[in-house]
Amino acid sequence: MSVLAVDLGGTSLKCALVDATGAVTWAGRHPTGRERGPAAVVATVLDVLVSMRDRAAAGGSVPRAVGLAVPGLVDATAGVALWSVNVGWRDVPLRALVEERVGLPTALSNDVRAGGLAEARVSGSDDVLFVPIGTGIASAHVVGGSVVTGASGAAGELGHVMVRPGGRTCGCGRRGCLEAEASASAVEARYREVAGDAVTAAEVARLAGEGDPVAAGVWGDVVEALADGLGSAAALVDPQVIVVGGGLAQAGDTLFTPLRAALGARSSFLPAPTIVPAALGDEAGCHGAALLARALV
Amino acid sequence: MSVLAVDLGGTSLKCALVDATGAVTWAGRHPTGRERGPAAVVATVLDVLVSMRDRAAAGGSVPRAVGLAVPGLVDATAGVALWSVNVGWRDVPLRALVEERVGLPTALSNDVRAGGLAEARVSGSDDVLFVPIGTGIASAHVVGGSVVTGASGAAGELGHVMVRPGGRTCGCGRRGCLEAEASASAVEARYREVAGDAVTAAEVARLAGEGDPVAAGVWGDVVEALADGLGSAAALVDPQVIVVGGGLAQAGDTLFTPLRAALGARSSFLPAPTIVPAALGDEAGCHGAALLARALV
Numbered sequence: 001m002s003v004l005a006v007d008l009g010g011t012s013l014k015c016a017l018v019d020a021t022g023a024v025t026w027a028g029r030h031p032t033g034r035e036r037g038p039a040a041v042v043a044t045v046l047d048v049l050v051s052m053r054d055r056a057a058a059g060g061s062v063p064r065a066v067g068l069a070v071p072g073l074v075d076a077t078a079g080v081a082l083w084s085v086n087v088g089w090r091d092v093p094l095r096a097l098v099e100e101r102v103g104l105p106t107a108l109s110n111d112v113r114a115g116g117l118a119e120a121r122v123s124g125s126d127d128v129l130f131v132p133i134g135t136g137i138a139s140a141h142v143v144g145g146s147v148v149t150g151a152s153g154a155a156g157e158l159g160h161v162m163v164r165p166g167g168r169t170c171g172c173g174r175r176g177c178l179e180a181e182a183s184a185s186a187v188e189a190r191y192r193e194v195a196g197d198a199v200t201a202a203e204v205a206r207l208a209g210e211g212d213p214v215a216a217g218v219w220g221d222v223v224e225a226l227a228d229g230l231g232s233a234a235a236l237v238d239p240q241v242i243v244v245g246g247g248l249a250q251a252g253d254t255l256f257t258p259l260r261a262a263l264g265a266r267s268s269f270l271p272a273p274t275i276v277p278a279a280l281g282d283e284a285g286c287h288g289a290a291l292l293a294r295a296l297v
Numbered sequence: 298m299s300v301l302a303v304d305l306g307g308t309s310l311k312c313a314l315v316d317a318t319g320a321v322t323w324a325g326r327h328p329t330g331r332e333r334g335p336a337a338v339v340a341t342v343l344d345v346l347v348s349m350r351d352r353a354a355a356g357g358s359v360p361r362a363v364g365l366a367v368p369g370l371v372d373a374t375a376g377v378a379l380w381s382v383n384v385g386w387r388d389v390p391l392r393a394l395v396e397e398r399v400g401l402p403t404a405l406s407n408d409v410r411a412g413g414l415a416e417a418r419v420s421g422s423d424d425v426l427f428v429p430i431g432t433g434i435a436s437a438h439v440v441g442g443s444v445v446t447g448a449s450g451a452a453g454e455l456g457h458v459m460v461r462p463g464g465r466t467c468g469c470g471r472r473g474c475l476e477a478e479a480s481a482s483a484v485e486a487r488y489r490e491v492a493g494d495a496v497t498a499a500e501v502a503r504l505a506g507e508g509d510p511v512a513a514g515v516w517g518d519v520v521e522a523l524a525d526g527l528g529s530a531a532a533l534v535d536p537q538v539i540v541v542g543g544g545l546a547q548a549g550d551t552l553f554t555p556l557r558a559a560l561g562a563r564s565s566f567l568p569a570p571t572i573v574p575a576a577l578g579d580e581a582g583c584h585g586a587a588l589l590a591r592a593l594v
Binding site for chain 2: 125126127139148149150151152153154155156157158159160161162163164165172173174228231232233235236237238239240266268269270271273
């Protein structure tokens with residue numbers, strides 16, 4: 001028994017054939033090509049799935065289900081991709097499209113939630129807040145193997161928890177959201193403002209780790225904002241483990257050492273969740289999509 | 298079939314006999330007398346329960362279970378009151394003590410969580426964030442008739458979500474917690490600082506409603522802080538309804554009209570939960586205790 005998994009990102013589409021034990025037997029990547037418009041992106045997803053299905057069948061392993069992780073707001077129950085700024089689509093009945101074209105039962109999920117499922121599985125904890133920090137910041141709270149979805153399916157907007165009143169302007173139009181203060185994009189914008197140079201967040205982290213005072217100042221502000229956001233989340237939902245992923249987590253100890261200290265300083269009588277780096281990197285979404293597919297068969 | 302319900306507060310103990318339809322057939326109040334120490338408070342709870350049990354039995358209605366709501370951290374599964382600043386106890390095996398003395402199966406809960414269960418039931422919604430605002434601020438997220446407890450049983454500390462970095466000092470030792478900025482105590486402290494007078498939060502609300510500029514200034518700051526805290530909670534957990542209770546909710550439209558406007562101004566693409574006043578006043582905890590007791594039989 002194998003399943004097909006696809007994680008559609010703004011830049012690349014990751015896909016994998018996963019066997020009955022959960023092992024990846026084949027994996028690939030394709031450009032998303034979102035500049036071609038949402039219809040072309042949907043066509044690419046369908047083509048990739050058909051090609052994987054046929055390739056697997058030719059190898060003697062007939063896939064039994066599809067798991068598909070996509071960015072933005074998703075109605076997992078209806079199987080509809082409601083909205084994504086990244087891909088530019090609205091109300092695409094992806095599950096029906098895949099099931100018709102590929103002929104296999106299909107699970108559709110938001111990419112952060114799929115990634116959270118996979119990271120929670122790896123973490124071994126039953127209560128995990130997964131927080132990918134990249135261009136934006138989102139979260140998925142996985143309790144007992146399921147993602148907490150919220151009443152309108154919109155839970156997990158940790159990036160829009162307010163941490164700095166009157167602070168930096170967020171893409172959502174408000175000010176001081178965690179995403180505006182502490183995403184990888186915010187690191188880059190902050191550094192550009194004080195140093196004048198356009199460098200990547202990874203480079204700012206490297207410079208901060210080497211003791212560059214300007215980079216260290218930016219990094220310190222970002223870590224404090226992150227600790228405020230994670231501290232507020234911990235107070236409200238009390239996760240056992242916070243798994244931090246996304247591009248910013250690549251900074252390793254440069255991020256995790258001061259972040260743990262800053263969160264520890266805030267914990268007082270409140271629960272102090274363990275903070276760990278994500279284990280699956282940018283493959284978390286694809287692994288999660290496979291988990292969702294395997295749950296169908 | 299009737300049950301006994303007790304809600305132990307820092308000042309008074311509310312108790313009720315509740316029949317099979319959920320109707321209160323008898324209710325009473327006693328002073329908590331916490332100045333006598335935790336052992337005396339426990340003795341009062343036990344005495345009240347025995348007295349209610351015997352009174353009910355004499356009236357021909359033999360109670361079948363006990364529901365007990367208490368302040369502070371509770372291990373509901375173990376039936377132990379872990380910690381309460383208000384009562385001054387630690388690790389009291391309340392369920393075992395009640396079951397031994399009263400001879401009935403007993404459910405133990407935190408008072409805010411019990412209140413949340415009762416308010417959620419009344420609200421008719423399946424996904425309610427109950428937020429009592431009094432001396433402190435707490436929360437209980439009720440989803441599908443159960444309270445979200447968190448990994449260590451400590452979920453719902455909305456009062457310690459950070460809304461004003463470097464702001465007012467909180468009882469927890471940190472600064473800018475929602476509770477330090479926007480509880481009834483914070484309203485009173487803020488007003489005293491600017492006006493010099495020690496008046497109640499209810500009086501500040503009344504003055505603000507009448508257009509007193511000093512009171513209106515204090516009230517406006519409090520409403521903005523509350524909107525930031527509730528907005529962050531909405532972003533993270535996406536409740537359908539937020540039920541605001543406690544003493545501050547007694548301000549009625551003086552609170553709810555600007556609070557709804559301030560939260561609406563923050564919602565952008567995020568879910569905008571309905572905000573309603575609590576329906577049960579200070580009887581929510583007792584009603585919730587009765588619900589928990591009825592679930593045992």
